[in-house]
Amino acid sequence: MTQIPIMGDGLPQPLLEMLGAEFEVLAWDDAPDSPALARAEAIIAYGHPQVDGPMLDRAPQLKVISNHGVGVDHIDVAAALQRGIPVGNTPGCLDAATADMTMALMLATARNVVVGDQYAHSPEFLHYDPAILIGQEVTGSKLGIVGMGRIGKQVAKRAAGFDMQIIYHNRHRDSSAESDYKAEYRSLDDLLAESDFVALNCPLTPETTGLISGPQFAMMKSSAILINMARGPVVDPAALYTALSTGQIAAAGIDVTDPEPLPRGHELLALENLIITPHLGSASNRTRERMLRMTVENLHAGLQGKPLPYSVEQN
Numbered sequence: 001m002t003q004i005p006i007m008g009d010g011l012p013q014p015l016l017e018m019l020g021a022e023f024e025v026l027a028w029d030d031a032p033d034s035p036a037l038a039r040a041e042a043i044i045a046y047g048h049p050q051v052d053g054p055m056l057d058r059a060p061q062l063k064v065i066s067n068h069g070v071g072v073d074h075i076d077v078a079a080a081l082q083r084g085i086p087v088g089n090t091p092g093c094l095d096a097a098t099a100d101m102t103m104a105l106m107l108a109t110a111r112n113v114v115v116g117d118q119y120a121h122s123p124e125f126l127h128y129d130p131a132i133l134i135g136q137e138v139t140g141s142k143l144g145i146v147g148m149g150r151i152g153k154q155v156a157k158r159a160a161g162f163d164m165q166i167i168y169h170n171r172h173r174d175s176s177a178e179s180d181y182k183a184e185y186r187s188l189d190d191l192l193a194e195s196d197f198v199a200l201n202c203p204l205t206p207e208t209t210g211l212i213s214g215p216q217f218a219m220m221k222s223s224a225i226l227i228n229m230a231r232g233p234v235v236d237p238a239a240l241y242t243a244l245s246t247g248q249i250a251a252a253g254i255d256v257t258d259p260e261p262l263p264r265g266h267e268l269l270a271l272e273n274l275i276i277t278p279h280l281g282s283a284s285n286r287t288r289e290r291m292l293r294m295t296v297e298n299l300h301a302g303l304q305g306k307p308l309p310y311s312v313e314q315n
């Protein structure tokens with residue numbers, strides 16, 4: 001059987017099993033003279049590899065790019081479409097998992113889960129002390145959601161269960177969020193000034209790059225907690241360090257960093273009021289299964305020249 005050459009690095013075993021013997025999986029190689037690029041009929045973008053126009057020019061056989069994940073900021077989508085190469089992603093299936101993780105970071109930062117865990121593991125924990133590690137109550141607090149898309153709405157749904165007052169900022173007002181979760185629209189500045197918790201759930205675009213920087217931290221309450229489940233570059237890392245180390249805000253929980261991962265010795269790694277998780281937003285068993293299935297469905301459709309079932313153009 002002639003195998004179809006596709007590029008994909010670090011593909012997990014379940015995905016390789018779904019692909020089966022039909023495909024020859026070539027190691028990711030974007031070198032100018034890459035034999036893989038010259039032969040590849042498809043790219044599976046797994047783990048956010050960079051895909052740009054010059055790279056696509058060296059891949060004349062390419063019929064489809066299938067991205068494992070919803071965010072496509074690492075792919076030059078316009079360059080792909082210009083060259084007639086459709087780009088697929090996995091929207092929708094990871095909204096609940098990412099919203100769960102937003103709540104997890106919110107609760108963990110507010111209630112000292114990580115510091116508390118370290119203390120409880122240490123020999124210093126000798127008896128129950130009601131005076132220590134008193135956190136902020138999530139229930140009933142005001143949550144500002146930046147980006148009221150599919151994930152933002154799932155966060156609002158969960159926050160409503162915690163009796164949180166929800167305000168949001170988005171490119172457009174969203175009547176369903178307003179009616180379903182009593183979310184009130186705010187300008188970004190007003191949202192930052194009012195919120196006890198700010199949850200970033202927006203995509204990374206030129207407009208959201210550096211959205212939260214020095215002036216924005218200055219508007220926030222000193223008791224505020226920032227949660228970033230979006231992308232690292234939405235928050236300026238130097239400004240985040242200043243805000244956390246000078247008490248401009250109380251704490252932050254971030255699932256994404258800029259750069260990612262942070263290099264050893266990076267100043268942010270030394271902060272006790274910062275919880276960092278390694279890009280786990282969609283990392284739940286059921287969500288991963290759905291993401292793999294959608295990735296493979298897009299791959300098959302693209303190779304057959306059919307419209308992609310989950311195309312970035314419809315997102």
Ligand SMILES: O=CC(=O)O
Pocket residue numbers: 068069070071072094281282
């Ligand atoms: O970051 C993960 C995704 O974009 O799906």
